[in-house]
Amino acid sequence: MTVTQNLPSLLIYAPVPLFFCAGEYYVERQAVNGLRLWAQHFHPVTVMMPLDAAPRNTPPPQGWVPVRTHLEDLAGVRIEPVPMAYRPDQFVRALPRTLRQIRALIDKADYLSFAIGGLFGDWGAVSCLAAHQMQRPFAVWTDRVESEVMRQQLEQGSNRAQAGDDNGIDHGIWRSQLRARLYHRPMARLEQMVIRRAHLGLFHGAETFETYRGFCRNPQLVHDIHISSRDHIDESSLAAKAASVAKGPLRLVYAGRAEAMKGPIDWTTVLERLKVMGVDFEATWLGAGAALPQMRARIARAGLADRVHFAGFVEDQSEVLKQLRAAHLFLFCHKTPESPRCLIEALTCGTPILGYGGAYARDLIANHGGGRLVRRGDTDALAQQVACLDADRTRLAAMIRKAHADGAPFTDVSVFAHRSDILKQHLPGPDRGAAKQHPENKGRHHTSPQRRGGGVGAARLDSPALNGWPLSSSSGNGGAV
Template identity: 35%
Template sequence: MMKKGILLVMPVPFREVGGRLGFDDQTCEGLVRWAENFERVVMACPVIPEDVAANSETSMTWQAIADLPCADRLELVPLPYAYKIPDFIKTYKSTSQLLSNKIQECEYLCFALSGVIGDWGAIACLTAMKLKRPYAVWADRVEYEVIGRTLWKKESLKKASLKRLLKDFVTLPLLKPYQRYLIRRSRLGLFQGQDCYTAYSPFCQNSHCVYDIHTHKSDQIDAASLDSKIKSISSHEPLRLCYVGRVAEMKGPLDWVRVIHHLCQAGVNLQATWLGDGPLLSEMKSLAVELGVSEKIHLAGFVSDRTQILETMRNHHIFLFCHKTPESPRCLVESLVSGSPIIGYSSPYAEGLVSEFGGGAFVPIHNWQKLANLISELNTDREKLSKLIFNAALSGQQFDEQSVFQNRSDLIKQYLK
């Protein structure tokens, strides 16, 4: 008799934490939500080698999964960290067999797609096809677009090895048809945000635009804080802008600094804050010094305290972003929850978040001059900015972790019976 529960095959890595398997704190929160909706959760993910984790330029807060309140209903399946072609070939057969066993044990199947080499979610799809088992696919960014837009950027050329660049160059033409093949044969498509939904939904009969967020109803800005923020705008306090995320090419940190410089040149009295670290942090600092705006920008580095992150967003008037790739970053949702309008480069994802209640304003991608001009106009028209802040809070009320995970779980149960 088939056991109950769901098998999730994801690229998010396990890491050893005090001799036990752990996840970053946000993935741990997601596991708790999955366990609220399924009596058993089997999580299959690669284990990141310690030397790779230690040298990673992304800071994370890790915790042992065994300490979660739902730990007794979780099964962890470590997979090889096989993003190099020889490692992938060497471990392919044994890992495929392991995934086959787990697929036959579980009632529901949901696999995340991420690439070609080392993508065990894709291999799980192929295995499920052989076993004639229906499965759901999950995607949170348009991977072939992300790689294509960043492959030959300065950051990639400086940081990536020649082998890595050659691997991406060879596998990129395969990625789009490969993912479409897997999606066409899925029973359900769960695509995070409008960018992913637009790219992938034509290839799956049962496609849904969903969200992967980790804010709670209690995180939503309260009426008193919202009123205080709007009053600070009306009293012509200095304009406060912020961003939370990695200092990486795809986030546009250098464009972000240029926007701040342009605003200062236009005479806007402002304070700007960026929370996060990453490979372009030193270059970002250098550019701020070169443009003479280092005193206007606070680069706080990595901040692990989620309460502090949300408080920063609540205390700022605008969430300024310069995203350059089709992904679905949670920071935009968190900003709306905090009553901060999202002002930045246009994308279907960002526009979709505020399509019903408003709370955002956008310009074409890469046009940082136009973005600076837009913010300058909002600084002059404080009444319009106040309305954007109010509407952002309205839009933010649509998003809380329990609701979005329940919606996703209900879809899986509906279509994978």
């Protein structure tokens, strides 16, 4: 058992919202696991998280759990709520008080790591700049190129408008288009400014690593996953799965939100093309989102309703993994530069990934070839890849084994341990004097697939009413905006 008294302290910012409903706080289920794993390497772990500004009796989203039911997992974790302030006026009002709160927390912590992504209300970026002003070395974390995601959303919306597409997912797109037009350039400048000042860059996935490494004095490629070694497909099940593909319909799956950035309409387009090509298949989409009605309508018009299942949001992670293990291929059409965990989860289940190419996906299957990638947006090429594997089941069986090999290094314990080791190796520790004199590391460090790290986990919020759960008096703002 870890002797927590000998562990250094850690301060992180995680933009996973907290919710307050019926007298208690709620946090994302996977965030509990992330904080539990951080607490194996640091003590205490203090996490700043935005408190949702919805009315206090608004039910939390699916996947959020009461803090009180996970106090044992969160022993040694301390929650510091900060305001959710994504509008400019909210941010300006909240900044003075929240900045004082952040500075006080920075002053108490041995190690600092802040997630960034956004513009107004990005308390991770504010924390980075505050640490820089205080001459405290810090790490910056990100799992997608947020400014580029916003720029591409603007471009996609403009393309739909020029094409006169009245089947777009969001008919009220003008507001988000205006926001994207105003925000994406200053957002990119903020990202670069913060990363240039960081002593360490923790970039989840090769997509973010390749984008940001040139701005960072010490970039590190890491990964974020919440799959334990017990969740990986075992050897006997893998052998049975590889043997089972010899006959029967091809089983396709996707797990994620049905939102524009995930390419849900491209996904249905591929299925429509597979029908024309005569491929016998069954497909399942696990996840909810704004695009589901349009997806269902297209599938119905194509005469595929008996072959395509839309499961909606599935809260039970074991059920998600069961579906991934049962599938022959994980079909994805991601349109933006991000590092989604679902690709790693598929590989750990022995399910090859087929989809749009990008640095992140290419890196995941670089060692063993557990998948195939095509140019982003090329639905015909993607359908052709699926059809080729359907026609060559021996090749598909071999790819299933390769996918398992590509996923083997990834467990939640290993990636969080790796991330913790990087922080301790590349940032000065509790000796504050040494911290201020710490020399800059100008090298470029690209880790191997066996040495990838974990993402910023989320933490739990507490209040004095929650059975002694620690809540700093500096958190008195309660996230009110």
